[in-house]
Amino acid sequence: MIELDHVSKSYGARDSVSDLSFTVDKGAFCAVVGPSGSGKSTTLRMINRLIEPGAGRIRINGEDIGSLPREALRRRIGYAIQSVGLFPHWSIADNIATVPRLLKWPEERVQQRIDELLSLLQLNPATRDKFPHQLSGGQQQRIGVARALAADPEVLLMDEPFGALDPITREALRRELSRIHQSTGKTILFVTHDIDEALQLADVIAVLRDGKLVQYGTPMQLLLQPANDFVRDFMGGETLGLKLLALRQVAERVKPEPVPGEPIAPETSLAEALSQMVLRRTSRLPVRSAGGGAGGSIGLSDLVA
Amino acid sequence: MMPRHRVLFVLVLAAIACCALGGFVNEAPNRLVSGQPIMLWQADTGLSVGLAILAAALLALSIRGPAIAALIVGTAGLLLLVAAAGHMATSLTAGAPPAARVSLGWAFWASGFCLAMSVVDALQRMRAGYLRVLATALVIVGAIVALVFTGTFDALSIAREYVARRGEFAAELVRHCMLVAIAVLLAVVIGAPLGLYVSRRPQRSSGIFGALNLLQTIPSVALFGILIAPLSALGVGGIGAVPAIIALVLYSLLPVVRNTEAGIVGVDPGVIDAARGMGLTSAQILWRIELPLGLPVFLAGLRIVTVQAIGLTIVAALIGAGGLGSFVFQGIGQYAIDLVLLGALPTIGLALAADFVLSLLAAFFERSRA
Numbered sequence: 091m092i093e094l095d096h097v098s099k100s101y102g103a104r105d106s107v108s109d110l111s112f113t114v115d116k117g118a119f120c121a122v123v124g125p126s127g128s129g130k131s132t133t134l135r136m137i138n139r140l141i142e143p144g145a146g147r148i149r150i151n152g153e154d155i156g157s158l159p160r161e162a163l164r165r166r167i168g169y170a171i172q173s174v175g176l177f178p179h180w181s182i183a184d185n186i187a188t189v190p191r192l193l194k195w196p197e198e199r200v201q202q203r204i205d206e207l208l209s210l211l212q213l214n215p216a217t218r219d220k221f222p223h224q225l226s227g228g229q230q231q232r233i234g235v236a237r238a239l240a241a242d243p244e245v246l247l248m249d250e251p252f253g254a255l256d257p258i259t260r261e262a263l264r265r266e267l268s269r270i271h272q273s274t275g276k277t278i279l280f281v282t283h284d285i286d287e288a289l290q291l292a293d294v295i296a297v298l299r300d301g302k303l304v305q306y307g308t309p310m311q312l313l314l315q316p317a318n319d320f321v322r323d324f325m326g327g328e329t330l331g332l333k334l335l336a337l338r339q340v341a342e343r344v345k346p347e348p349v350p351g352e353p354i355a356p357e358t359s360l361a362e363a364l365s366q367m368v369l370r371r372t373s374r375l376p377v378r379s380a381g382g383g384a385g386g387s388i389g390l391s392d393l394v395a
Numbered sequence: 396m397m398p399r400h401r402v403l404f405v406l407v408l409a410a411i412a413c414c415a416l417g418g419f420v421n422e423a424p425n426r427l428v429s430g431q432p433i434m435l436w437q438a439d440t441g442l443s444v445g446l447a448i449l450a451a452a453l454l455a456l457s458i459r460g461p462a463i464a465a466l467i468v469g470t471a472g473l474l475l476l477v478a479a480a481g482h483m484a485t486s487l488t489a490g491a492p493p494a495a496r497v498s499l500g501w502a503f504w505a506s507g508f509c510l511a512m513s514v515v516d517a518l519q520r521m522r523a524g525y526l527r528v529l530a531t532a533l534v535i536v537g538a539i540v541a542l543v544f545t546g547t548f549d550a551l552s553i554a555r556e557y558v559a560r561r562g563e564f565a566a567e568l569v570r571h572c573m574l575v576a577i578a579v580l581l582a583v584v585i586g587a588p589l590g591l592y593v594s595r596r597p598q599r600s601s602g603i604f605g606a607l608n609l610l611q612t613i614p615s616v617a618l619f620g621i622l623i624a625p626l627s628a629l630g631v632g633g634i635g636a637v638p639a640i641i642a643l644v645l646y647s648l649l650p651v652v653r654n655t656e657a658g659i660v661g662v663d664p665g666v667i668d669a670a671r672g673m674g675l676t677s678a679q680i681l682w683r684i685e686l687p688l689g690l691p692v693f694l695a696g697l698r699i700v701t702v703q704a705i706g707l708t709i710v711a712a713l714i715g716a717g718g719l720g721s722f723v724f725q726g727i728g729q730y731a732i733d734l735v736l737l738g739a740l741p742t743i744g745l746a747l748a749a750d751f752v753l754s755l756l757a758a759f760f761e762r763s764r765a
Contacts, residue, residue, distance in 0.1 A: 138672055164674030175669025179687050189673050237673070247672075 091116045092137060092245060092277060097146035099132055099301075106132045107301040110146070114294065117275045121288035123324070124298035130281045133298070134247050137279065138167045150245060165189050168238030168246035168276070172253040174230050176222040182233055183218045189241040207236040210270065228259035235267070239274070246278045252287070264291060285325060289313075289333060297321055309337055335360035335393065343392040344377045346384075353378040353385050360393055402516050403465055404457035410509035411450050417502030420483050425494040426552060426731050432500050433487065435479065442479040449475060453513065466517035470531065473510040474538050476503070481547035488550040498552040498733050525755050532751065552733040553740075560722070560737070568741060571718035574711060575704045575745075578640050582647035582700060587693070589648070590655025591681075600656070607649040615707055618642045619714045639716030643707055647700040654696025658689025691761050698753035705746045709738065 092114040099107045107129040114120040122130045135141040137148055139160050148155050155163055176185050183204050190200045208215055211232045222230055231251060238246055252260040268291055271278055282288055288295050289309045297304045297312070297320075305317040313334045316322040326333050340363050341356035353376040354366060366375055373390040398404040418432020436443040449472040456465045484497040514535075518528055548554045557564060593600045613621070622638040631637050662685050670680050712720025719738040726734030 140668070140672055161674040161676055164672060169669065169672035171665060171669060171672070173663070173665030173668070175663070175665035175667075177666060177670070177684060178663075188675075192674055192679075234669075 091149075091151055092120075092279060093147075093149040093152075094133070095147040095149065097133075097136060097143050097148060099129075099136060099141060099144045105301050107136070107143075110298075110301070110303055112296055112303060112306045114277060114279060116151075116277055119271050119278045119280065119291055119293045121292035121295045122279060122281045122298060123283065123285055123288045123295060124304075125283065125324075127300075128298040129301035130283070130298055131249055132301075134249055134279060134281050137245075137247055138164045138169060140164075161192075165192055165241060166243055166245070168241075168243040170231075170234045170238040170246070170248045170251045172250040174222075174234040176230055176233060176237070178222050180221075181218070182220050182222070182225070185222065185233060186237050186240050188237060189243075193241055195241075203240060207239060210239070211236045211266065226259075227255055228263065231255060231263060232266070235263075235270075239270070239276075244277060246276045248278065248280045250282055251280075253282070253284075260287075267291065286333070289337060297324060310334075313337070332361055332364075335364060340377055340388055341380060343395065344386040344388055345392060346386045347374075348385055349374050349376045349387045351376045356380045363388055364390075364393055398458045400457045400460075400465070400516075400520070403453065403513050406509045406513045406516065407450055407453045407457060410506035410513075413502045413505040413509070414446075417505065418500035419502045420480060420487070420500050421498045422487050423496045423498070424492070426496045426555075426733065427729070430496070430498070432502075433483065433497075435483075435502065442475065442482055446472065446475055446479060462517045462520035466514060466521065466531065469510055469513040469517055470535060473507065473514060473535065474542075476507055476510060477539060478542055478547055481542060481549075481551060484548070484550035484552075496552040496555065496733070497550060499736075525758055528751075529755070553736050556731070556733045556737045564722075564737070567717055567719055567721055567738075571705075571708055571720075571742070572745070574636065574639060574643065574708050574716060574718055575701065578643035578647060578704050578708075579697070579701050581640065581644045582651050583697070585644065586648045586651030587655050590652040591659065593652060594656045594659040597660075603652070604649075607652060610645045611649050615642070615646070615710045616713065618645065619710060623714065634715040636716050638714055639708070639711035643704050643711070646707060647704055650696045650699045650703070654692050654699075655689070658692030659685050661692060662688045691757050694753060694757040694760065698750060698757065701749045701753060702746045705742060705749060709742055 094110050094112055097107060097110045098105065110129075110133060122133060124130050132141055136143045137150075137155070139155060143156075150167075176182075177188075180188075183201075186204050186207055187200045190203055195203070204218065205215065208217060213229065213232055213236070217225070217229070217233075222233070225233065234251065235248075238248070252263050255263065264287065267278075270276075271291075280288075280291065292309060294306070294308055295312055296306045297317075299320055305312060305321050307315075312321060312325055313330060316325055322330065336359050338360045339356065340354060340358045340360060343360070344356060351370070351372075354363060355378055358366075363375060367373060367390060374387050375389075377386050377388055379385045414435045417434075419435040420433050421430040422433050423430025435446070449468055452468050453465065453472065456468060480499055480503050487497045488495055514531065518531060521527065523531075542548065589603065593603055610618075619638065619642050622642055623634065626632060626638050626641075666684060666688070667680060670684050675683070708716070708718045709720035709723055712718055712724050719742050722738030723735050726732065726736075726738065
């Protein structure tokens with residue numbers, strides 16, 4: 091659990107973050123979104139004290155982080171950034187082992203942990219002895235994530251980790267991160283300016299503007315009840331309805347009226363179902379049943395209901 | 396027909412032209428007069444025919460041919476040229492009075508330079524790695540050393556000068572190396588922490604770099620002179636090794652400080668951010684990240700400083716610090732060019748060797764981080 095309690099930070103006369111308060115529950119995936127200069131990165135970097143807050147308190151699992159030695163705090167928190175920052179003169183194994191070795195784990199356990207992480211991130215075991223420049227951008231960021239997870243931290247801080255990757259690699263890594271979040275139950279704070287990324291990954295989203303919290307809620311709350319025009323525009327304005335469809339599954343709206351044709355899966359998103367209707371030039375699609383019994387269907391009017 | 400390798404073509408033509416037009420060696424009745432030029436073909440038919448054949452082969456290779464062939468023929472040509480000079484001196488001095496001298500003429504230096512450049516050109520065309528460059532250098536140096544020990548050059552004037560100062564030469568060579576080593580070591584001990592300081596406090600950099608730049612603009616002779624008065628006042632003595640080392644250190648500081656700073660500042664900020672975010676302490680970041688990653692740039696600075704100090708130490712002889720410069724200035728005083736060469740040639744050799752060894756070291760560290 092991460093609690094921000096009236097946190098402020100100013101540079102000169104300008105407030106970078108002002109009076110920010112929100113709580114991220116244990117095991118939650120929180121996306122911090124906002125335009126450039128809204129204080130997203132500053133907020134993230136105050137949590138591992140790369141930036142010291144000017145005022146307010148930050149607590150992790152109830153413990154005030156200001157009371158901990160800085161290096162000890164950082165070794166308890168995973169940290170992944172857009173530029174990855176792998177150490178170019180260290181092998182991949184040594185890069186991953188950075189924090190476990192700082193924590194003086196026995197070498198046997200370090201080696202075991204490297205193997206675990208390579209398989210968790212679905213990387214070839216031969217990657218171990220390679221050097222960062224021998225890997226593609228996507229592989230480097232996988233190593234960056236593995237390195238952040240190495241010492242099994244309670245909290246993972248990620249600052250636009252997939253921002254520099256091509257769309258296909260980015261999508262693959264988002265799925266990977268979703269899977270890792272579900273399997274490890276880490277509390278993740280994820281900074282991004284890409285609202286689609288936030289909607290796809292997060293349980294809860296904090297929208298920042300000019301260093302202030304504009305709205306804090308689940309993706310559905312933000313789409314259905316945007317706090318103001320800024321949030322509405324940021325969430326996508328005209329295309330807001332399509333984003334809502336992307337968050338919901340066919341299973342919620344399926345009707346027990348079988349129709350012929352190739353059925354779609356019940357966990358398909360409503361947005362994809364709409365796309366299929368357009369492609370197949372039909373207003374009703376067959377849906378495979380979840381339990382294996384008789385299937386149903388979904389119609390164009392069911393999407394809006 | 397256009398030659399494919401124009402650089403080699405021009406170099407070989409220039410070498411041939413030099414040997415055709417200029418004196419290959421000079422023959423004089425004693426060491427103080429300049430003597431008269433002897434052409435390459437005048438003294439020894441066998442060697443000049445051999446050289447002509449190699450030159451023709453190199454010309455053919457410049458029109459079309461592999462770089463490795465140009466490397467081998469060029470190296471052979473260079474060695475034969477050097478041997479020819481020694482051989483000519485031997486035959487010219489045979490039966491001459493002992494005061495007679497045979498010294499190297501400008502055609503020897505010019506054509507030797509052209510052939511050496513053709514070897515360098517061939518190595519570059521081969522994209523030779525350090526191992527091949529090292530092998531070529533060892534072959535050339537080894538062959539010349541072998542020629543020295545078989546007495547090929549004994550009749551040359553420069554060898555006569557050496558024989559007359561054998562003990563002195565070894566002592567001055569060691570002294571020269573010691574002056575350079577102490578100065579470079581001190582420059583690193585002072586300059587590396589200063590470079591580190593400047594990298595941490597960029598706002599102080601313009602003042603420090605301004606002062607170091609100013610030092611570089613003082614002519615070396617003037618700096619050696621300027622130090623005499625204040626050091627005498629301090630009781631250290633204005634002449635000798637101490638002021639020489641102080642001046643050499645002052646000259647060496649700028650490249651050491653600048654390259655240390657550039658090496659550290661040049662480390663990817665993302666790497667530093669990640670290191671801090673993972674909980675490395677400032678000292679751990681310095682020793683494990685910044686210094687290893689900045690090392691190649693630092694070594695490049697060390698290379699500049701070492702080569703520069705080897706050359707500058709020549710001037711240090713003027714204030715009584717000794718070293719190979721003492722031969723140079725004695726030679727100038729006596730108008731004995733071969734004595735000047737006895738100081739200058741080993742200095743050039745030292746500078747080339749230091750440059751090569753340090754670039755090898757830099758390449759090694761560059762590669763180990765691949």
